[in-house]
Amino acid sequence: MRFVHIALPELSEGELDTGADFLGHRTKLPFFISCMTGGSAGGFKANKELARAAEMLGIPVGVGSLRVLVENPSLFAQFNIKPLAPSVPLLANLGAVQMRDMDRPAVYEILKRLEAQALVIHINPGQELFQPEGDRDFRGLKEAIANVCEECPLPVIVKETGFGIAPHLVRELLASGAAYVDLAGSGGTNWILVEAYRQPEEMDAAAQFADWGIPTAVLLASFGGRQIRLLASGGVRGGLDAAKALAMGAQLVGFALPVIREVVAGGADAVISFFRRLEKALRTTMLLSGSKDIPALRRAATWRESNFSAQLNAFLRAESFARG
Numbered sequence: 653m654r655f656v657h658i659a660l661p662e663l664s665e666g667e668l669d670t671g672a673d674f675l676g677h678r679t680k681l682p683f684f685i686s687c688m689t690g691g692s693a694g695g696f697k698a699n700k701e702l703a704r705a706a707e708m709l710g711i712p713v714g715v716g717s718l719r720v721l722v723e724n725p726s727l728f729a730q731f732n733i734k735p736l737a738p739s740v741p742l743l744a745n746l747g748a749v750q751m752r753d754m755d756r757p758a759v760y761e762i763l764k765r766l767e768a769q770a771l772v773i774h775i776n777p778g779q780e781l782f783q784p785e786g787d788r789d790f791r792g793l794k795e796a797i798a799n800v801c802e803e804c805p806l807p808v809i810v811k812e813t814g815f816g817i818a819p820h821l822v823r824e825l826l827a828s829g830a831a832y833v834d835l836a837g838s839g840g841t842n843w844i845l846v847e848a849y850r851q852p853e854e855m856d857a858a859a860q861f862a863d864w865g866i867p868t869a870v871l872l873a874s875f876g877g878r879q880i881r882l883l884a885s886g887g888v889r890g891g892l893d894a895a896k897a898l899a900m901g902a903q904l905v906g907f908a909l910p911v912i913r914e915v916v917a918g919g920a921d922a923v924i925s926f927f928r929r930l931e932k933a934l935r936t937t938m939l940l941s942g943s944k945d946i947p948a949l950r951r952a953a954t955w956r957e958s959n960f961s962a963q964l965n966a967f968l969r970a971e972s973f974a975r976g
Contacts, residue, residue: 653869653896653960656953658942668938669945670931674904675741675769675807675831680710681931682898682946685923686834686885686908687714687745687772687811690721696730701915703736705923712904714743714772719750722759734767741769743809748775749787752796756803763806770831771806773797776813779843782858784851794824801829812836813843814886816866819874820975822882832881834906835872838865839887841909866967872900873964874971877950891933895941899949 672682685702689695699715706713713733721727734742744763751759751773763771775793780786801808810817810825811834817825822833842865848858868886875882877900884897885906894905907930914922943949956964 653873653900653954653956655895655899655937655941656955657940658953661939661942663939663942663944665935665939667944668935670934670938672904672946674712677712677741677769679712679740679904681927681934682902682904683709683894683927683930684712684741684743684883684904684906685714685911686906687743687774688716688908688912690716690718690731692730698912698915699731699733700736701920702911702923703733703742704920705915705927706740707737708920708924709927710740711927712741712743712769713737714745715766716745717750717774718744718746718759718762721762722746722750722754725762728762728765731766742767743770743772744768744806745772745774747787748773748793748797748810749780749790751800752792756800760805763804768806770809771800771804772809772811772834773800774811774813775817776843778815778861778864779813779847782844782847782851782854786847794828797825797830798828807831809834809883811883811885814838814841815864816868816871816886818866818974819871819971822875822880826881830881832883832903834883834885835868835902836906837868837871837884837886838863839867839869840885840889867963869896869900869960870964870967872897872902873956873960874968875901877901879950891930891935892937894930895934895937895949896954898946899952899954901950 672679777790809832810830816837825833844858844861848855883904884902897905914926941952943952
């Protein structure tokens with residue numbers, strides 16, 4: 653997908669508004685730091701730096717799976733980053749299987765102590781199947797997610813972990829009460845391949861899934877630009893990528909791998925610099941497409957190249973078959 657260049661945009665760069673509304677907050681940028689790590693000394697250090705960066709940038713920040721914290725409450729300090737990011741949304745995170753099987757009131761109490769603004773439920777059967785200690789039973793997860801959406805004191809966001817969520821499932825999740833669905837499509841980190849590094853004997857099997865999943869851009873385009881509660885992550889690497897995702901209907905755009913690389917290399921300062929580069933590309937795209945703010949960017953003139961249109965049409969046919 654490409655934007656139509658507007659040579660006379662009749663805009664000043666200074667009047668561009670990159671803010672977005674999310675969970676009752678006004679973010680300064682339409683980005684968020686995806687849930688990644690936690691439960692170890694290294695994860696705690698990374699989360700502290702990510703929280704500091706998010707506070708400076710005015711964007712939401714997620715933490716890694718709370719599973720280890722629910723099982724070992726003494727690790728609370730390693731997830732307690734709200735004091736470092738008091739003015740931005742904090743996204744807590746737990747797997748769908750854990751939300752089915754764990755003591756949910758205990759989870760909700762932890763969310764309260766963490767001062768989180770939302771619970772992210774991740775679904776990751778592909779990853780689990782290549783973990784020697786991973787889950788193998790994925791029955792009843794739709795019902796569990798619906799129950800959590802009904803009873804959780806916080807808004808619930810449902811996400812994949814890099815293979816995407818098909819449109820018919822997205823609609824089911826939103827109808828069940830999810831505040832947002834993070835598409836988390838393919839194109840970025842492949843967790844089957846990552847897990848296989850722990851088990852070299854599984855590498856041959858894992859390699860067959862190197863291109864598994866539904867690309868994020870195809871998922872976004874399949875909704876036809878309709879303004880539904882979608883977040884986009886998975887293979888988004890630059891500000892122009894983010895602008896395209898926003899133009900195709902995403903409310904916010906999430907980043908994981910590039911951010912963890914930056915925080916490991918240079919802490920909060922490196923993360924801030926990364927997002928400033930994204931902001932520069934986003935603002936340039938907005939001005940060159942004649943878009944004063946994010947809603948205007950969603951109305952900007954675009955076109956699809958033939959190979960992308962062909963891929964999208966093929967996917968829509970397959971999705972229609974999947975719905976039965």
